[in-house]
Amino acid sequence: MANVTLKVNGETRSASVPPETTLLRLLRDQFNLTGAKLGCDVGDCGACTVIVDGQPVNSCLMLVGQVEGREVLTIEGLATADHLHALQKLFEHFGSLQCGFCGPGVILSAKALLDENPDPSTQEIRDALGGNLCRCTGYTKMIEAIKGAACILRGEEVPAVKSA
Amino acid sequence: MKSFEFFAAKDSNHAVTLLAQHAANAKVKIIAGGTDLLADLKFAAHGPDVVVDISRADDLKNITMTEQGLNIGALVTHTQIMRSPLICQLFPALVDAAHTIGAVQTRNLGTLGGNLVTAVPSMDSGPTLMALEAIVTIAGNGGRRQVPLSEFFVGPRKTILKPDELLTEIIIPKQNVGKPTHFLKFGLRKGQALALVNVAASFWVDWEKNAFLAPRIALGAVAPKVIRAPQAEAYLEGRTITPEAMAEAGRVAVGDAKPISDFRASAEYRRHLVAVLTKRALEGAWALAQTRRLEGSNGKRNA
Ligand SMILES: Cc1cc2nc3c(=O)[nH]c(=O)nc-3n(C[C@H](O)[C@H](O)[C@H](O)COP(=O)(O)OP(=O)(O)OC[C@H]3O[C@@H](n4cnc5c(N)ncnc54)[C@H](O)[C@@H]3O)c2cc1C
Ligand code: FES
Ligand code: FES
Numbered sequence: 408m409a410n411v412t413l414k415v416n417g418e419t420r421s422a423s424v425p426p427e428t429t430l431l432r433l434l435r436d437q438f439n440l441t442g443a444k445l446g447c448d449v450g451d452c453g454a455c456t457v458i459v460d461g462q463p464v465n466s467c468l469m470l471v472g473q474v475e476g477r478e479v480l481t482i483e484g485l486a487t488a489d490h491l492h493a494l495q496k497l498f499e500h501f502g503s504l505q506c507g508f509c510g511p512g513v514i515l516s517a518k519a520l521l522d523e524n525p526d527p528s529t530q531e532i533r534d535a536l537g538g539n540l541c542r543c544t545g546y547t548k549m550i551e552a553i554k555g556a557a558c559i560l561r562g563e564e565v566p567a568v569k570s571a
Numbered sequence: 572m573k574s575f576e577f578f579a580a581k582d583s584n585h586a587v588t589l590l591a592q593h594a595a596n597a598k599v600k601i602i603a604g605g606t607d608l609l610a611d612l613k614f615a616a617h618g619p620d621v622v623v624d625i626s627r628a629d630d631l632k633n634i635t636m637t638e639q640g641l642n643i644g645a646l647v648t649h650t651q652i653m654r655s656p657l658i659c660q661l662f663p664a665l666v667d668a669a670h671t672i673g674a675v676q677t678r679n680l681g682t683l684g685g686n687l688v689t690a691v692p693s694m695d696s697g698p699t700l701m702a703l704e705a706i707v708t709i710a711g712n713g714g715r716r717q718v719p720l721s722e723f724f725v726g727p728r729k730t731i732l733k734p735d736e737l738l739t740e741i742i743i744p745k746q747n748v749g750k751p752t753h754f755l756k757f758g759l760r761k762g763q764a765l766a767l768v769n770v771a772a773s774f775w776v777d778w779e780k781n782a783f784l785a786p787r788i789a790l791g792a793v794a795p796k797v798i799r800a801p802q803a804e805a806y807l808e809g810r811t812i813t814p815e816a817m818a819e820a821g822r823v824a825v826g827d828a829k830p831i832s833d834f835r836a837s838a839e840y841r842r843h844l845v846a847v848l849t850k851r852a853l854e855g856a857w858a859l860a861q862t863r864r865l866e867g868s869n870g871k872r873n874a
Binding site for chain 1: 602622675677
């Protein structure tokens with residue numbers, strides 16, 4: 408068994424799990440944080456995206472031993488019950504998701520982008536979402552929402568919603 | 572995944588010690604970014620008994636200019652390459668190559684060393700480093716040794732590394748620092764696609780004769796390992812730089828490639844890509860050489 412202690416959404420958490428456990432399994436099965444989804448389990452789909460030490464990664468491709476002592480942010484850590492993150496508000500506002508399976512990963516990839524680049528171009532947003540596969544939408548409304556959230560986070564007004 | 576014992580190395584020396592301890596009587600695997608290894612292990616019938624994690628070996632995460640040349644630690648991630656001012660300035664081709672690897676998440680974890688050790692013929696770091704005649708440093712219990720990257724690859728998924736050895740750094744030798752180089756990859760999609768063919772071209776310019784000097788061309792995904800294109804290089808050496816010469820070098824490079832047909836593309840299509848991409852990579856390197864000359868910097872052998 409491997410004993411692992413790390414920070415998840417600001418809280419120190421520990422678990423004792425087999426060393427072949429991935430970060431994704433740790434979050435879902437031990438900590439009951441099921442926001443990060445198990446899609447492909449091999450790095451292709453991005454449904455399991457979480458932010459480790461500021462960088463978005465595929466949690467299905469990290470072993471628990473590799474996240475010992477690190478800081479992990481999952482979608483559950485982005486909002487409180489009565490205060491959504493700007494990205495979440497605008498994804499809702501624009502109807503950016505359909506089934507929602509890709510959503511936690513997409514939003515965390517977008518958050519990591521906006522943390523570094525407060526005013527990204529459409530191309531930069533597309534590049535940031537290149538590792539988040541969405542089978543339902545065409546990404547268009549996600550990109551609109553991310554641009555809108557970037558405005559809010561910069562303290563500007565969100566441009567009017569384009570009618571569908 | 573099959574169960575294994577897990578050890579985290581503090582630095583490269585510790586990693587070598589751990590490998591020496593375990594490699595004699597157990598099947599040991601190194602994990603760096605894990606983007607290749609874990610995807611593999613999840614499907615493997617027989618996994619390793621021991622996994623040595625080197626992702627915390629900070630001494631392998633530096634990008635520095637040394638006496639020998641540009642030194643890139645094996646644990647430098649693709650994201651780090653894209654953000655390194657030194658590499659952006661000297662080798663935009665390496666930045667372009669890194670940018671084509673997987674997606675942001677993969678590039679944040681995946682390392683240059685891991686990419687090379689996979690020895691997959693389509694690896695995107697391979698061609699540029701081969702064209703720049705990179706050297707790799709290998710650390711083992713008996714000490715360190717250096718070999719040219721071209722001798723590091725043995726075949727598909729096979730390198731000369733012994734089970735108790737670690738790749739520690741990749742060096743672009745001093746005489747090639749700043750050499751105008753261009754990388755191109757052709758995949759079936761823009762994102763998250765392996766190369767059908769990837770190519771790097773690199774040359775100095777003899778500005779008096781307007782001729783190719785020390786041209787180097789490397790091709791990926793068209794042979795059991797990343798290869799140089801010796802016939803195309805010989806064709807260009809000393810030749811006047813013209814669009815026709817670059818197009819002809821592309822055609823000659825087809826003769827250096829030995830592509831196979833698979834579910835991604837036919838051998839015929841890959842041969843076509845070799846000709847087109849080689850020509851365009853040469854054009855890219857030529858454009859860079861001219862820009863640098865205008866800026867008064869490199870583009871010319873500086874030693
Ligand atoms: C979704 C996805 C997309 C991808 N797309 C691309 C792509 O477009 N182009 C591309 O080239 N690759 C691609 N890859 C492959 C992979 O991400 C890269 O090859 C990456 O650079 C591997 O590095 P790593 O640190 O993750 O290696 P790991 O998975 O940690 O290791 C890979 C292998 O190298 C060994 N190893 C690692 N480091 C060392 C070392 N320093 N010394 C000795 N042995 C070592 C390991 O034991 C293992 O056998 C992709 C992977 C995924 C999951
Ligand atoms: S589940 Fe991790 S990338 Fe698909
Ligand atoms: S909304 Fe269904 S996968 Fe993206």
